[in-house]
Amino acid sequence: MTDKQLVERCLAGDRTAERALYDAHVDRVYRLAFRLAGDADLAQDFTQETFIRAFDRLGQYRGDASLATWLHTIATSVSLNGMRSVTRLRARSTTIDDVPELPANTKRVAPHDLRERLHAAIDALSVKLRPVFVMHDVEGYTHDEISTTLGIPVGTSKARLFDARAKLRAALAIFAGDQSA
Amino acid sequence: MKDDELDEMLRDAALTYNTPPEPPREAMWEAISRARSAASVVPIGAPRRTRWIATAAGIAAVLVAGIVIGRASRGPVDASTTVARVAPPAPSAASQRDSSASEQPSVPNEIASPAVVDVTGGHREAARQLATRAPAQQRERVNGSADLSNDGAAYRLAVVEHLTRTEVLLTSFRAQEQSGDAARVDAQFAALSRELLGTTRLLLATRRGDDPNITRLLQDLEYVLMQLSQYANDGRRVDLDALNQSMDKRNVIPKLRSNIPAGLSATSGT
Numbered sequence: 001m002t003d004k005q006l007v008e009r010c011l012a013g014d015r016t017a018e019r020a021l022y023d024a025h026v027d028r029v030y031r032l033a034f035r036l037a038g039d040a041d042l043a044q045d046f047t048q049e050t051f052i053r054a055f056d057r058l059g060q061y062r063g064d065a066s067l068a069t070w071l072h073t074i075a076t077s078v079s080l081n082g083m084r085s086v087t088r089l090r091a092r093s094t095t096i097d098d099v100p101e102l103p104a105n106t107k108r109v110a111p112h113d114l115r116e117r118l119h120a121a122i123d124a125l126s127v128k129l130r131p132v133f134v135m136h137d138v139e140g141y142t143h144d145e146i147s148t149t150l151g152i153p154v155g156t157s158k159a160r161l162f163d164a165r166a167k168l169r170a171a172l173a174i175f176a177g178d179q180s181a
Numbered sequence: 182m183k184d185d186e187l188d189e190m191l192r193d194a195a196l197t198y199n200t201p202p203e204p205p206r207e208a209m210w211e212a213i214s215r216a217r218s219a220a221s222v223v224p225i226g227a228p229r230r231t232r233w234i235a236t237a238a239g240i241a242a243v244l245v246a247g248i249v250i251g252r253a254s255r256g257p258v259d260a261s262t263t264v265a266r267v268a269p270p271a272p273s274a275a276s277q278r279d280s281s282a283s284e285q286p287s288v289p290n291e292i293a294s295p296a297v298v299d300v301t302g303g304h305r306e307a308a309r310q311l312a313t314r315a316p317a318q319q320r321e322r323v324n325g326s327a328d329l330s331n332d333g334a335a336y337r338l339a340v341v342e343h344l345t346r347t348e349v350l351l352t353s354f355r356a357q358e359q360s361g362d363a364a365r366v367d368a369q370f371a372a373l374s375r376e377l378l379g380t381t382r383l384l385l386a387t388r389r390g391d392d393p394n395i396t397r398l399l400q401d402l403e404y405v406l407m408q409l410s411q412y413a414n415d416g417r418r419v420d421l422d423a424l425n426q427s428m429d430k431r432n433v434i435p436k437l438r439s440n441i442p443a444g445l446s447a448t449s450g451t
Binding site: 019022023026027030031034035036037038040043044045047048049051052055056085088089114115118119122133134137138165168169172173 | 187188190191192193194195196197198199201202204205206208209210212213216217379382385400403404407
């Protein structure tokens with residue numbers, strides 16, 4: 001069954017088709033939401049919100065892009081907006097005591113620590129760079145898909161990926177230098 | 182370290198970044214179905230088969246008890262001070278032309294806010310009247326009757342009802358906690374707090390009129406309800422402390438009460 005046929009059946013009120021649409025896409029939507037949120041509860045909320053919105057707006061799906069891309073556009077928008085809200089709330093409630101102290105000696109960093117620091121460096125990427133890096137290097141989206149999903153030109157997607165990698169490489173080089181010292 | 186090694190570390194870090202667990206497919210599908218059916222229009226007063234009947238009955242009991250105690254302690258109620266009894270608009274030319282129209286019920290019965298439990302008919306009516314207080318010129322345009330089909334009015338109605346339900350939840354939680362019974366937060370309580378959290382987010386996402394006070398209050402509620410859900414799920418003492426700290430620091434309950442019209446609050450008049 002094509003995307004369009006599935007959508008038509010959903011619009012006609014076919015609950016089986018709705019479930020089929022959900023089953024076909026939920027795993028990838030959840031993966032993307034989790035990669036962006038890094039938290040199971042938030043990923044669950046974002047995934048639910050994505051499908052609620054998708055079913056509400058299914059009539060607006062024109063079939064220009066694949067249904068997966070259309071869904072991922074909603075998922076990205078929901079996740080990034082949700083994360084903005086969460087970050088704002090966390091910032092409002094974080095006091096100086098909550099900030100973890102940096103270890104006094106950063107030399108001789110074990111490999112798993114290096115990986116954790118890299119994950120922290122990915123977390124620290126700006127809201128423009130992180131989604132592109134996560135979608136391309138982590139989830140394997142193409143630049144065309146990222147361009148459609150985030151609503152940016154392909155060239156911008158490539159440039160942001162380049163910047164993100166450069167920032168991560170720089171972060172990694174600092175710790176790698178410490179390790180080899 | 183060479184560039185190749187750096188790139189390899191980078192690839193490795195990318196693959197292990199926020200590795201997702203198995204998605205809770207059934208739980209999410211249930212939540213989606215529930216949210217979609219709650220969002221569909223239900224006539225006011227129509228029987229609603231939900232699993233929240235017991236919770237709604239509890240909320241209604243608290244509301245009624247609060248109002249009864251409040252009224253008993255205040256003595257006879259002055260009708261002019263009751264928010265729900267909005268004074269009728271001054272007779273306009275339009276309303277005089279068609280006096281029969283003004284006698285019609287001004288609110289369409291089928292309007293209901295998403296995910297709102299029908300607490301009691303009286304309170305819903307009061308909330309609806311409050312929400313439909315439109316500018317005088319708007320009232321004239323519709324022959325003296327408020328127009329609930331207006332998005333803003335429907336939004337205000339949803340907000341008032343949501344604030345009322347949230348206040349009941351937080352007040353009962355505080356009461357339970359003060360009686361040393363906070364650990365008895367059960368699954369239904371957890372589900373209700375999650376549901377209210379969802380409604381808060383929905384109201385924030387679809388806000389109308391951009392009333393900054395309401396937006397700030399909803400943002401505070403989002404945070405507090407998130408902590409309450411966390412505590413209700415895990416039951417950790419540290420979550421409870423954080424929750425209490427947030428509620429006190431943000432003055433959530435007093436703010437809620439000041440935004441809920443008299444007669445609707447669970448503790449009004451007490």
